[in-house]
Amino acid sequence: MKPLSTLHILLCSFICCIFSSTAMAQNKPAYNQYILNNYILNPAISGIENYTDVKLSYRNQWQQIDGAPTTTYFSAHGALGKKDFNTSATSFAPQGYNARGAAYWDEYTAADPHHGIGIMAVNDRSGYINRWSVAASYAYHKPIGVKTTLAGGFSAGVSSVNINTSKINWGSLDPNDPVVGYSNGALKKLVPELAAGLFIYSDKYFAGISVLNIVPAKVKLTNQDKYGYWxxxxxxxxxxYRMQLSEEVSLLPSVMLQYWQPQLLGAHFNAKLQYKDLLWIGGSYRYADILGGYSAMAGIYVGNAFNISYAYEMASASRMRTYAGNTHELMIGFTIGNNYGSSCPTNIW
Known part of the structure; x- marks a missing residue:
C-alpha cells in the first residue's frame, strides 16, 4: 500500500472517530447525568413536572487530549394547564413538606391529562468538527391507572455539522487526494433532527423508549461518496425503580441501554441515594468496551428555584486513563413558575 493511501485511510478513520465524539462511535453526545434530565433522550418527558424545567450543562471529556470533545446544551420544557394532584393551580406546598418522603408517595396519584412543550439546543465540538442542533418537542400525558401515567411525544428540528478543513495543515500531500481535494474551507451539512418516544411513570418506577435521528442522512467527508458518516x-x-429506605432517604437504581445499528453500543447502570429533597450522591458504570467508565456524581437543591450537580468520570480501561485523562460534567438547573414550591422533581426522580 502506498504511504499516501495509508495516511488517507488513517486520516479518514480519525475524523470519523472524533466526529462521533462523546457517544461511543455514534451520533449523539453522551451525558453522565442523563438520568437527571431524561428529556435529552426522550421528548415524551416534555411537561412532566408542574413547572418549567431549565437545564444548562457543560461536559469536558478526555482532558489530556488536544481537541477532545466538549459538549454544551440548554434545555427547557414545561406543562400546559397541568395541576398538581393535591393542590390548586395557585397554592404552595406546606412549609417543611418533603416531596421525597414516604407520606408524599403514599398519597401520590397520576396527573390529569395535559400537554407539554419544550426546546433543546446542543453544541458538540471535537477538534476541527463543530456540530450543533436545535429542536422543539411536544408530549401528551394521560393517566392509565390510579398512580400511573403514560406519555408520548416527538421533537423536530435541525442539526448542522461544520468541519473547518482550512485549519488543517495538509503539507505536501497530493492535491488530487480525495481528502485534500475537498478541503477548501469548511464542510457544512444540514440534516433534519427528528425524535419520538414513550414514557411511563408512577410513584414506584419509570420506563421509557425513544428513537433519535429517525431520518438517516449522510455527511460527506471527502469529494468521493464512499467516504462519509451516516x-x-x-x-x-x-x-x-424507587426504594424508600426511610422517611427521609430513598435509593434510585436505574439503567439505560443504547443501540445503534448494527451493534449494541453500551449500557449504563446507575444508583442515586437521595436525602429528602435537599441533596444526593450517586454512581454509574458504563459498559462500552474501551470507552466504558465509572462515574461519581453529586447534587444539591437550593430552595425551590435552583439546583446544581457535578459528575466525574474515569475510564475503566487503564490505557484510556493514561492517555486520555478523565471527564468532568457540570449541570445547573432552574425551576420557573414553581408555584407549588417543589424543591426537586417529583415525577422523573
Missing part, C-alpha cells in the same frame, strides 16, 4: 437512528431504553 446519521443513523439511535435507540434508547431507560428504566428506574
Amino acid at each position: 446519521y443513523s437512528p439511535n435507540y434508547f431504553f431507560t428504566a428506574g
